[in-house]
Structure formats: C-alpha cells, structure tokens
Amino acid sequence: MSPRLHVLLGAGGVGKTTLAAGYALALARVPGRRVGLLGIDPSHRLKDALGVALHDVDAPVPSAGALRAAVLHPEEGVRRWATEACSDPAKLARLYANPFFAALADRLATATDIFAAARVAEWVEHDPALTDLVIDTAPGLNAIEFLTRPERVAAFLGGRLVEWLRWFAREEPTGSAAGFLRGGARRVLGSLSRIGGSRMLVDLADLFSLVDEMFARMLVRVQATQRWLRDASTQLVVVTSVRYDGAQMASSLVLALSSAGLTARAVVVNRALPVGFAEHVAPFESEAIANDATASPVIRYALAYAAIQARLVGAVHDLTSKTIVLPVARGLDGDARLEALTSIGELLRVGLD
Amino acid sequence: MNFGALVDGLPRVTFVLGKGGVGRSTVATALGATLAERGERVLVFEWTLAEPIAPWFGFTPAGIEPCAVQTRLCVANFALDDALQAFFVEHMHMGAFYRHVVHGRAIRRLVEAAPGIAEMMFLGHICWLTTLAEKEAGLAFDRVLVDAPATGHGASLLDLPATIASVHAAGLLGTEMSRVNQMMADPEWTGAIAVSMPEELAVEETLELVPRASRSLGRPLLAVVVNRSVAGLLKEDASPAWLRAARARLPPDVATGLESISADLSGRLAFERELRHSLEGATKLGCFALHEQLALGVDASPRGVVTALTSAMRSDGAVRA
Numbered sequence: 001m002s003p004r005l006h007v008l009l010g011a012g013g014v015g016k017t018t019l020a021a022g023y024a025l026a027l028a029r030v031p032g033r034r035v036g037l038l039g040i041d042p043s044h045r046l047k048d049a050l051g052v053a054l055h056d057v058d059a060p061v062p063s064a065g066a067l068r069a070a071v072l073h074p075e076e077g078v079r080r081w082a083t084e085a086c087s088d089p090a091k092l093a094r095l096y097a098n099p100f101f102a103a104l105a106d107r108l109a110t111a112t113d114i115f116a117a118a119r120v121a122e123w124v125e126h127d128p129a130l131t132d133l134v135i136d137t138a139p140g141l142n143a144i145e146f147l148t149r150p151e152r153v154a155a156f157l158g159g160r161l162v163e164w165l166r167w168f169a170r171e172e173p174t175g176s177a178a179g180f181l182r183g184g185a186r187r188v189l190g191s192l193s194r195i196g197g198s199r200m201l202v203d204l205a206d207l208f209s210l211v212d213e214m215f216a217r218m219l220v221r222v223q224a225t226q227r228w229l230r231d232a233s234t235q236l237v238v239v240t241s242v243r244y245d246g247a248q249m250a251s252s253l254v255l256a257l258s259s260a261g262l263t264a265r266a267v268v269v270n271r272a273l274p275v276g277f278a279e280h281v282a283p284f285e286s287e288a289i290a291n292d293a294t295a296s297p298v299i300r301y302a303l304a305y306a307a308i309q310a311r312l313v314g315a316v317h318d319l320t321s322k323t324i325v326l327p328v329a330r331g332l333d334g335d336a337r338l339e340a341l342t343s344i345g346e347l348l349r350v351g352l353d
Numbered sequence: 354m355n356f357g358a359l360v361d362g363l364p365r366v367t368f369v370l371g372k373g374g375v376g377r378s379t380v381a382t383a384l385g386a387t388l389a390e391r392g393e394r395v396l397v398f399e400w401t402l403a404e405p406i407a408p409w410f411g412f413t414p415a416g417i418e419p420c421a422v423q424t425r426l427c428v429a430n431f432a433l434d435d436a437l438q439a440f441f442v443e444h445m446h447m448g449a450f451y452r453h454v455v456h457g458r459a460i461r462r463l464v465e466a467a468p469g470i471a472e473m474m475f476l477g478h479i480c481w482l483t484t485l486a487e488k489e490a491g492l493a494f495d496r497v498l499v500d501a502p503a504t505g506h507g508a509s510l511l512d513l514p515a516t517i518a519s520v521h522a523a524g525l526l527g528t529e530m531s532r533v534n535q536m537m538a539d540p541e542w543t544g545a546i547a548v549s550m551p552e553e554l555a556v557e558e559t560l561e562l563v564p565r566a567s568r569s570l571g572r573p574l575l576a577v578v579v580n581r582s583v584a585g586l587l588k589e590d591a592s593p594a595w596l597r598a599a600r601a602r603l604p605p606d607v608a609t610g611l612e613s614i615s616a617d618l619s620g621r622l623a624f625e626r627e628l629r630h631s632l633e634g635a636t637k638l639g640c641f642a643l644h645e646q647l648a649l650g651v652d653a654s655p656r657g658v659v660t661a662l663t664s665a666m667r668s669d670g671a672v673r674a
Contacts, residue, residue, distance in 0.1 A: 012373020013554065139373045141402040244655050245374070245405060252403045273614075274606040281611060284602060288595040295595040297586045297648035302614040304647035327606075328613035 003036070003130040005120070005228055010239035011249035012139030015270045019239060019326075020136035021046055021069075022345025025338070027132050028067035029346075036123055036133040037061075037069040040112065049337045056080070058123065063338070070123070074115050081118075085214035095211065112138040113146040114153055114222055121221035121228075140249055146222060147229065147260040153222055229262065235352060239268045240316060242305055247312040254319045266322035266352060269313055273328060278306040324351035356641055356666050359576050360387050364544040365483050366536070367575070368499045368511065370566055371548035372558045376580040379655065380548045380643065381500045382406055382428075383662035389425040390667065393495040396427045396482065400475055400502050404430040409655040417478075419492060427494070436474045443489050444481060472513050476533045483542070484532075511537070511545065511569035538571070545574050550581045551624035560631050575639075577632060582642035583621050586649075591619060618648070 006023065008016045017039060024037035036058060039046075047054055050069060051062045056077050058070035086092050116137065124130060137143035146153050228234060238253050240246035254264045281302060288295035317323050329344050369381040378399070385395040396419055397406060404414035410422035417435035419427035441451035479497060486492040501510060514534045536542050545566055549559035559577065567573050596615055600608045629640050643662055647653055651661040 013552075014374070145402075243374070245378075248405060248408075249403065273610040274604075276604075277607050277610050280603050280607045281599075284599060288599065291598065292593055292595040294586075294588045294590075294593065297583065297645075298596075298611075298615045298618055300650045301618060301645060301648040302611055304650075304653040305614060308653050328610055328617075 002124055002228055002231075003133045005231070005234045006132060006134045007137060007229070007234070007236050008135065008239055009137050009143055009236065009253050009264075010139070011243075011246045014239050014241040014243070014246045016139075016239050017046060017136050018341065019268070019270060019344065019348060020134050021050060022341040022343075023348050024067055024069070024132075024134040024345070025061075025064055025342040026345035026349045027134065028061075028065045029342070033131045034066045034127075034129050035068070036127070036130050037067060037136075038116065038119065038123065038133065039069065039071045039136045040116070040138055049341060051338075056119075058127075068127075070119075072112060072116055072119060074112070077115060077119060081214050081218065082211075085217055111145075113143050114218070116143075117146050117225040118218045118221040121224040124224075125221075141252055141256055144253070144256060144260070147226065147262065148256050150226075153219070235265045236262060237266050237268055237348075237352070238264045238320070239270055240312065241270045242272060242309045242312065244308065244312065247315055250316055251319055264320045266324050267316045267320050268324045268326060268348065268351075269309070269316065270326050271328045272309055272313070272325045273302070273306050278303055278310075281306070322351075324348065326351075359639065359641060360384065360391075360666060363388070363496065363575065364541050365495070366479055366497045366499060366543040368501050368543065368545040369548060370501050370545055370562060370574075372555050372562075375548050375550040375552075375555050377548045378406055378500050379659055379662065380578055380580055381498045382409075382426075382659050383643075383666060385426050385496075385498050386423060386659065386663040387666045388496050388498075389423060390663070392425070394425050394427075394493055396429060396494040396497045397500055398429050398431065398479060398482070398497050399500040400431040401500075404428070405655075406500075409659065431475050431478060433471045433474060436478045439481075439490075440474065440477065444485065472510055473530065473533070476510065476513060476537070477529050480529075480533050480536045483536070509569075511566055514538070515569070540572060543570075544572075545570060546576045546578060547574055548578045548580055549628060551579060551583070551621035551628065553624065556624050556628045559628060563632065577628075577640045579625055579628065579640060579642045581621070581645045582625055583618050583645050583648060584625055584642055586644060587619055587622060589619055589622050591616065618645070621645075 006027075008020045008023075010016050020039065021037060024035050027033055028035040038058075039054060050064070052059055052069055054069055054071035056070060056073035057080075058068040061067040061069050082092060082095060086095070116135065120133060120135060123133065141148070229236070236257060238250045238257075240250040250267055254267070257264050281299060285295075285299045285303075288299060313323065313325065324347075326344060326347055329340060363384070367384075369377055369384070371377040378397075381397050385397045389395045399406065399415075404416075406428045407413065407415040407420050407422055412420055412422060415428045415430050417429055417432055417439065419429045421427050438451060441447045479499060481489075482492065482494060482497055486494075514530075514537045547559055547562055547566065549555050563574060563577065593615075596612060599611050603611070625642070632640055643665060646658045646661045646665075649661070651657050
C-alpha cells in the first residue's frame with residue numbers, strides 16, 4: 001500500500017511552495033492521515049511559518065498534527081545514498097576523491113527531477129504508514145523531465161553505460177566476435193580520446209564503476225515513483241499565478257504530461273481577484289484619484305492584473321477538466337500565517353475533492 | 354551613471370542571471386532591443402525547454418538557428434543535439450564522425466550522463482558565436498545576451514571553467530575548453546548582471562546569487578536590475594484614505610482584492626529597500642530599477658511590456674540608487 005501522491009507543478013514564482021505547504025497542513029488535519037511534505041528551496045519565512053528547520057531527512061512539523069516535512073538537498077542525499085550503497089570505506093573515499101564526483105554531485109543537483117523521484121520512493125520505504133505525500137517541484141518543465149525523457153534517466157542511472165565503459169576498458173579481446181566488435185569500439189575510443197583526452201575517459205570509467213551500485217538503487221526508486229505517478233489516485237496539479245509566462249508554462253506542462261501518458265487533474269489559478277472586480281473598480285478610479293493621486297498606480301496595476309486574469313483563466317480553462325481559482329490572500333506574511341496557509345490549503349483541498 | 358551608461362558598458366557577452374519569474378527574459382529582450390536601436394546586431398541566447406521570447410513577437414519558438422524578431426534583434430535557444438551537430442559538422446568539419454559516432458546511441462548516453470558536457474557545449478557555442486560564427490556560418494553578432502537558466506543552474510555555468518580545469522581534458526576538447534576559459538576570464542568579452550524583483554524569494558535568492566556569481570566569475574557583477582519596482586510611484590502607507598473609502602463603497606470581496614493588491618505593491622517598497630541596503634553593504638554594485646509597467650497603464654502583453662521597458666531604457670526613465 002503506497003501513499004497517495006499530490007504533485008504541484010508550475011513556473012517559478014507562482015506560489016507552488018506556499019500552496020504545497022498549505023495543502024499539506026490542510027490534509028494533515030483530516031483524521032487518520034499521516035502526511036509528508038517534500039519541498040524544494042522554501043523561503044526563510046515559510047520555514048519560520050512551519051516552525052521547523054528543514055533538512056533532506058524528514059522531521060515532524062510542530063502543531064500540525066501528523067505532518068512531516070523535508071526539503072530536497074542533493075548533496076546530503078548523494079552522500080547518504082553513497083553510504084547506503086557502499087559499505088567499503090576505502091571505496092567511498094575513492095569515490096569522494098574522484099574529480100568527477102564533485103562535478104557529478106553538482107550535476108545531480110541540477111537534475112532535481114530524478115533526485116526528487118528517488119527521494120519520494122525512499123521516503124515511502126522508510127515510512128510505510130504514510131497516507132499522503134505532497135510534493136513541491138522544481139520550476140517549469142524540468143520537474144517532469146524524468147517522465148517526458150525517460151532516456152535521460154537511463155543515461156544518468158542506467159547500468160548499460162557502466163557496462164559499456166567497462167567493456168571498453170577491458171584488456172585485449174579474446175573471442176573473435178567480441179574482438180571484431182571491440183576493434184571497432186576501440187577506434188571509437190581513439191576518436192573520443194582525441195576529443196576528450198584519455199585521462200578524462202579513465203576518470204569517467206572509474207567514476208561510473210564506483211557509483212554503479214548507488215545509481216542502480218536510485219534507478220529502482222525512480223522507476224517505482226514513475227509507476228506511482230501513473231496510479232489512479234495520484235493528483236497532478238498545475239499551478240499558475242496571474243502572469244502570462246505562468247499560464248504559458250501551465251499549458252506546456254499539461255501537454256508534456258499528456259505526451260507522457262499522464263493527465264493533470266486540475267489547473268490552479270493562484271492569487272486571483274474576485275469575479276466582477278474590474279466592473280466595480282473601474283468606475284471608482286476617478287473618484288479615488290481625485291482624493292489621492294497615489295491611488296492611480298495601484299488601481300491601474302489592479303485593472304491590468306484583472307485584465308490579464310480574465311485572458312488567462314479563459315486560456316487555461318480547456319487544458320484540464322477542472323480549473324480551481326484561489327483568491328489573493330492576506331495574512332500569509334503576518335503573525336497568523338500558519339492559519340492563513342492552512343485556510344488557503346483547505347480551499348485547494350476542497351477544490352480538488 | 355544612468356541606465357544608458359550601463360547599456361553602453363556591457364561587454365560582448367552578458368549573462369543575465371536571476372530566479373524564474375523575475376522577468377529575466379523580459380529584461381534581456383528589452384536590453385537587446387535597446388542595443389539594437391543603437392545599431393548593434395544583437396542575439397538573445399536562451400537555454401530553456403519552452404522558448405518564450407520569439408512567440409511574444411508572433412514567431413514559433415526559436416531553435417538554435419537565430420530567429421530575427423525585430424530589426425537587428427535575434428533570438429535563439431540552445432539544444433544539446435543541435436549544438437553538437439554545429440560543433441562537429443560546421444566547426445570541426447567532422448561530419449562523418451558526427452553521423453557515425455556522436456549521433457550513435459552509446460555516445461549520446463555518454464554525453465547525456467557525463468557531468469558538464471552540455472554546459473560546456475553551451476558556453477562553447479557562445480564562444481563560437483562571438484568569434485568564428487561569422488566566417489563559418491555567416492552569423493555576425495556584436496552582442497550576445499545570455500538568458501541563463503534559472504538561478505542555481507545559471508550560476509553553476511560560471512563555475513564551469515574551474516570545474517573543467519579539474520577534469521584533465523586534452524586533445525580537441527581541451528583546446529575548446531581553454532578557449533571558453535579565455536572568454537570567461539576576459540572582462541571585455543563576458544560579464545554578468547543579475548535581475549531581481551522586490552519580492553521575498555527573489556530578494557533572498559539575489560542576495561545569495563550575487564556573491565556566488567562574483568566568486569565564480571572572479572570579478573564583480575556589472576549591475577543588479579530591480580524589475581517591477583514601485584519606488585517613486587507609491588507612498589508607503591498600508592491603509593491610505595482612498596483605500597478605506599473603497600472598503601465603504603465596493604463589495605467586500607472586491608475591496609479585499611484591492612487591499613491585497615495594494616499591500617503587495619507597498620510591500621515591494623520594503624523588499625526593494627532591503628535588497629538595496631544588503632547589496633550596498635556587500636558590494637559597490639549599481640542597482641538599477643525598472644518600474645512596474647502595469648502600474649503605468651501600458652499594454653499588459655509581454656511584448657507591450659518589452660516595448661515599454663525599451664523606451665524607459667532609451668529615455669533613461671529608469672532610476673538609479
């Protein structure tokens with residue numbers, strides 16, 4: 001029995017992280033639930049709001065019932081998984097000393113999609129009682145590259161590359177068929193060395209054999225998450241705020257998901273103004289400006305905002321079967337922010353039900 | 354020094370860094386349009402999975418082939434496959450090698466998996482664009498504005514010269530790498546600016562980005578551009594009289610919406626102050642503000658905003674700290 005996954009996707013800055021936290025808080029209030037929140041790079045204020053120092057390993061959120069939270073930290077994760085996969089300290093020391101390992105850890109840090117997918121499965125292995133896992137994702141299409149370009153995962157973690165390099169690195173061929181093949185391969189190797197230098201290739205082969213086992217485990221975990229995401233209970237929620245690039249990204253995300261055989265459950269338009277806003281505010285503009293000239297930029301901005309909102313709610317409406325419009329909320333930065341977070345999360349929870 | 358002086362002082366290649374959503378592409382395009390108006394041939398070079406800029410001008414998303422969106426202003430988007438092909442076929446004249454080896458699955462896996470190769474090709478392509486592209490492919494640009502990937506990845510690009518120095522590359526790739534290092538080390542060839550906006554996360558990230566990127570580059574950034582500033586447009590007053598009047602006159606949810614918008618905008622004043630204050634303590638960076646165009650009644654489409662920002666840059670309408 002695996003938990004229900006709730007994945008929030010969207011462009012940078014649309015409020016995914018805040019919404020994910022609010023939604024997880026709201027879910028954790030439902031009796032009988034044990035909820036996890038896997039975040040990415042939250043602001044200091046959100047960490048303060050949750051009242052927990054967030055690490056790669058999950059910890060309980062105080063005064064939030066059965067909610068545990070963690071934040072993706074690739075460096076911590078890579079080291080933990082390396083230790084998990086390899087009990088030989090000498091081998092680990094060689095791994096850390098390899099010039100490519102630092103570069104690889106860095107590269108992994110940019111492959112947050114693969115990393116997050118592996119982290120999700122690891123969490124469930126360690127906490128099988130979890131009923132719900134709310135996942136905040138990296139901005140944009142990169143968050144789902146592990147679904148839309150599975151060949152990249154294979155390239156990253158697949159054992160075949162390691163096999164191929166080992167086969168390359170082997171001494172003189174023995175069998176005639178293998179020898180014939182390897183002869184061709186060696187010519188390729190020769191050309192590659194011309195490009196990359198032979199030392200670089202040796203380093204690379206060394207590294208790949210060292211991380212072989214670690215990557216094999218990661219691959220199994222990523223595949224488990226890929227399967228869960230296809231489960232009927234999984235909710236993929238695409239978030240946009242009132243911004244053209246946010247809406248453009250929402251539509252790219254829905255298309256990319258569908259090309260990977262997945263259906264987004266809903267598009268959320270975050271921080272929206274109420275229906276009829278412009279009709280009420282436009283006639284009020286001249287009166288306000290007559291009283292106070294500084295009203296003008298605020299009202300102009302608000303009307304432009306309402307106009308963009310009208311256009312983009314229309315544009316995202318047909319993307320999914322459900323559009324959830326969440327109001328601009330106040331108090332997310334005030335003293336009662338945990339309450340404000342939970343109530344906006346509750347609106348999303350009700351909207352998705 | 355004014356905004357015009359910043360534009361004048363840009364090197365041939367400018368990395369435009371910043372968090373997603375702060376308007377990095379908008380600012381890069383407006384800077385590009387400003388340079389193009391002055392008679393320079395400009396390329397805005399992106400690295401993204403969904404190219405946004407060309408569609409603002411009514412074109413299909415740009416690939417690695419530059420797409421002219423306005424007079425002297427082109428847009429192109431990096432893709433590893435195309436860059437590899439350009440490198441081996443056009444630059445190295447190794448067409449057969451590319452078709453039989455690089456294009457093959459095994460090598461594609463190596464290239465996909467090996468750390469830094471895509472980044473290396475990205476920087477290598479920029480280097481090529483500003484040196485040999487004119488002779489080899491008839492592409493002549495006076496300036497390249499690099500709309501770098503969002504913060505973390507964008508800043509790690511600047512680390513690449515140090516990373517590649519540690520991998521002992523020799524041969525052809527080694528030669529290419531030393532050319533990239535030469536490009537990154539030359540202040541007249543490359544520089545970087547950070548785009549931010551007066552909003553919580555953006556300010557936090559900018560304050561982390563600026564020292565990190567300066568360290569990687571080995572010299573200070575050229576400027577921080579504060580996009581969507583309301584400094585000078587608003588008074589800092591959480592509850593002005595007109596807004597209290599709105600509460601009395603308008604339906605409650607409409608008044609709440611207006612109050613939220615107003616609170617958001619006046620909150621930007623404090624975030625901009627925080628950003629400027631922290632930057633002044635840490636660096637001698639110029640901090641340039643571009644006004645929130647939606648508060649000025651412009652056409653709210655992305656192209657409308659780019660046009661308005663270009664005109665603000667032209668007339669030095671932007672203000673400096």
